Amino acid sequence: MSKSDLVLEPSVIFARNVDWNLFKVFYEIARRGGIGAAARSFNRQQPNISSALQRLEAHVGATLCIRTSRGIELTIHGHQLFAACRDMFESVQNMPRAASAVRGDIAGTVALRVISNLHQQPKLTEILENFHRQYPRIEIKLDVAHWRGVLRSLKSGEIELCIGFEDKLDPKYLYLPITEQKQQLYCGPAHPLFGKAAVAPSQLVAEPFVVTEDEPVPYTRYRERHGLGQQIGGFADNLQERMWLIQLGMGIGMLPQAIVEASDFASKLWPLLDDLEAPTCTIYFMANASSIRSAPAQLLLDTALACLQPDDASPADDPPQPRPVSRQAAPAPFPISPASAAPMRLRKKRSATR
Numbered sequence: 001m002s003k004s005d006l007v008l009e010p011s012v013i014f015a016r017n018v019d020w021n022l023f024k025v026f027y028e029i030a031r032r033g034g035i036g037a038a039a040r041s042f043n044r045q046q047p048n049i050s051s052a053l054q055r056l057e058a059h060v061g062a063t064l065c066i067r068t069s070r071g072i073e074l075t076i077h078g079h080q081l082f083a084a085c086r087d088m089f090e091s092v093q094n095m096p097r098a099a100s101a102v103r104g105d106i107a108g109t110v111a112l113r114v115i116s117n118l119h120q121q122p123k124l125t126e127i128l129e130n131f132h133r134q135y136p137r138i139e140i141k142l143d144v145a146h147w148r149g150v151l152r153s154l155k156s157g158e159i160e161l162c163i164g165f166e167d168k169l170d171p172k173y174l175y176l177p178i179t180e181q182k183q184q185l186y187c188g189p190a191h192p193l194f195g196k197a198a199v200a201p202s203q204l205v206a207e208p209f210v211v212t213e214d215e216p217v218p219y220t221r222y223r224e225r226h227g228l229g230q231q232i233g234g235f236a237d238n239l240q241e242r243m244w245l246i247q248l249g250m251g252i253g254m255l256p257q258a259i260v261e262a263s264d265f266a267s268k269l270w271p272l273l274d275d276l277e278a279p280t281c282t283i284y285f286m287a288n289a290s291s292i293r294s295a296p297a298q299l300l301l302d303t304a305l306a307c308l309q310p311d312d313a314s315p316a317d318d319p320p321q322p323r324p325v326s327r328q329a330a331p332a333p334f335p336i337s338p339a340s341a342a343p344m345r346l347r348k349k350r351s352a353t354r
Contacts (some may be wrong), residue, residue, distance in 0.1 A: 114143070147214075151166060168221075183257065191270070205226070
């Protein structure tokens, strides 16, 4: 069969004939909300941008936007093409980054804002070790903050990646569960229940509490559910100081069990609840789902996705929902927590009591 006998599909003809620069122009018009704004970004005359838009609409055979007194409004075809242009833009932007990663010469700094005492999480240690081994020239800047401050800095755009708690999962963000952290109620050596068997929460209603100024949601829910903490014995935002106040007998308080057991306070604090009664929090690796990230941040996120993939997952496994990750350098499917799931919850475990 000769070449002249081949019938090209319309999509092939379109791709051959269209001026790809027109997509770049349309992307700027849609992104900036107006032809004038796009013209200024290109340092070109507005009629030139209008003409480019008209040529693109002629190529695709549909009206892409409607001019209004406030700028432009995208049609349904315009929204669809804008999404496709965004994909193209991110792919092109990622090309130098991908080439640099292959050469192994990426350098820079990635900031990671975290809650305290994460050095005891084996999965996080694995992520950082793997990342440093693959990209030794990228510096990791760990910035420790209060749990709500961690969330605030992510949602304000101050940082690209963070690790901490979340109360309500938002589809605008990516949540990779690292571990579930059991919380326990503890008392100090002078407390009459120190060294005794576990008690029911109802027996602790009259006890003063050591709390934080901005208490994590699982703590608040647990206290309100059982009527606890009606009397406050002390405040401390820092975990170490909170353990210290509980040891001194200022009150009982909720603390992460694993951190207490690995600390110098392990022999000075006594757990009061049965394991079945202890609430559980999920610690997440979090990122903005739709933002175009810096190369170091994207590579760290890719490393986290690879390390946090379940052992029984296979490349053919379908995630429970489309993953809200950046479209650049997309990793293999990973079953992240859907935004409808409860990020912090009280969990009944079947394990034996302590």
